[in-house]
Amino acid sequence: MNHYTADNADIVIRARGLTTRYGERQVLNNVDLDVRRGEILAVVGGSGSGKTTLLRHLIVLARASAGSVHVLGQDVGALSEQSLLALRRRIGVLFQNGALFGGMTVLENVGAPLREHTQLSDRLIDELALVKLALVGLGADAGLLYPSELSGGMRKRAALARAIALDPELLFLDEPTSGLDPLGADGLDELVLSLKAALGPTIIIVTHDMDSLWRVSDRVILIGDGRVLGEGPMAELARSEAPEVRRFFQGPRGRAAQGRSTL
């Protein structure tokens, strides 16, 4: 995409030796990770595997016990709080439960980052918020509702609209399809692909939805016990002989999803 000309390094996130401990418990153990510009990377792993912690490092909300994380060419460990804020503006995050602000309408939620970080007029901000809502498939009437009045699928879409409000270079999606019915989940997968085509951000998805993995991701990283167990395109991982990888992808659900994806 042409709006990434300023920063032409090919790796947008680079983690080396990333280690996190909560007291005695080691959550991440020496994780190395590269995210390439423009790809859709899926991070998968069982519950408690450390993938949410990894995500919190990558969106610059947590700092590592050891190791380094470079996001968009900047060493996160060395940044001041001020520069971290500036960096976070270039990152959009869809939280698992949406995390929409309950006291604001959907339109105000989507406009909130614009209102905070730009001097644009209220009218233009509302229009831009409507554009973003249209991009995620929500109409103008949905903009007047409060988050508590939305269905699960609409809430995810509204939260996604807020995540892309500032046209982020990095877009993180934490379990975007969880809690959605199969139709809604399919719709969200398609939405992710269409946003990728339209806005061109690098997308990192944390998920354990096998169907999403097959449909959306360019590359998959499997996390287990705080380590990277395997990585590669989904088709490659599914053929992998490594026992830990096989166990994850060759269960009945994994195989069913593979079957559907090749239809």
Add this chain to the structure above:
Amino acid sequence: MGTSAHKHATAAVLMVEEGSVRCMGNWTVAEMHPLEQQLPHIRWPEQATLTFDMQAVQRMDTSGAWLLARTVQNLNSKGIQVSLHGLAPGAQALFELVTKADGVPRQLPQPKRTPFLINLGQNSLLALARGGDLVAFIGETGEAAIRLLRHPTRIRWAAMLHELGQAGHRALPIVGLLSFLLGIVIAYQGGVQLRNYGANIFVVDLVGLSMLRELAPLITAIIVAGRTGSAYTAEIGTMKVTEEIDALRSLGIAPMDLLVLPKLMALLIALPLLTVYADIVGVFGGMVMASVQLEVGFGTFLDRFDEAVSLDSYLVGLGKAPVFAALIATVGCFQGFRVSGSAESVGRHTTLSVVQSILAVIIVDAAFSVAFSYLGI
């Protein structure tokens, strides 16, 4: 102007030159502000077609594409056809995306405005309904309390003792401090006047009667309303937001039994005890002031106290405490159950809870005063 386009981060620029329009700079959300300000003041050339030269635009994101699309639409509606030249492919795609007819409505949605009279009527009905809800809540609480008294084994002692510790024991420092200061202030202010008449000893009547009858119960109730009533609302409200109340109901546990009654019982015990404590500490504050300022020693003070203050006065003050406790617990829990949906709602109802319970306490206190004077107590 020409050189500014070569700087690192340049604002979005649009220039009208001899029948064509030249755009440059970063058409991105951080750089759009100056252009947005400038746009309404641009004088467009009076001609049927206009060419936008977009070659020098370095970057474009959704906001830039939208502003461009909006400008093009405005010109079209004035009968000017626009052709774009030199738009980078990615930007072109974005531009088409935001112009798509089905995508973006032309009109901002307007929240519905209701006429004043309808608004007034609706709000009045709402207020009435809210009053009705409160009465219903009191009824439910009473019913649950009677049910519990019939089966005392079902009283949740652990929950109640926990609430008692929170509302009673932990409030001792603040209640003590405030009533001590109150006693000092009354003794001092009254004492200054009494000394003029040489009636120093009557400071005992002043402190004793005002503290025991009126001020100790009132100040304790106000502190407890702010401290404990608000906590009740916030706790129940947050449980409502996180669907814990629904979970309790679905498990066959009545929220009344688990949440409201232990709180109510705890406060019914804690507030009278706190009031007695406030009586003692408040009078002690007055005693200290009397001995320092008015030469009324502790011994003299206590002798006079016996004569001046009847048991009635003490009981009148103490008798108000359970009523205040019931008010505070009921309002606090009721507001908690009225929370809906959001964190903001928790805050709003917590505020309401404190305001309403303090208001209720003061009104009921005034009613008590009138009733007591009528009855001659």
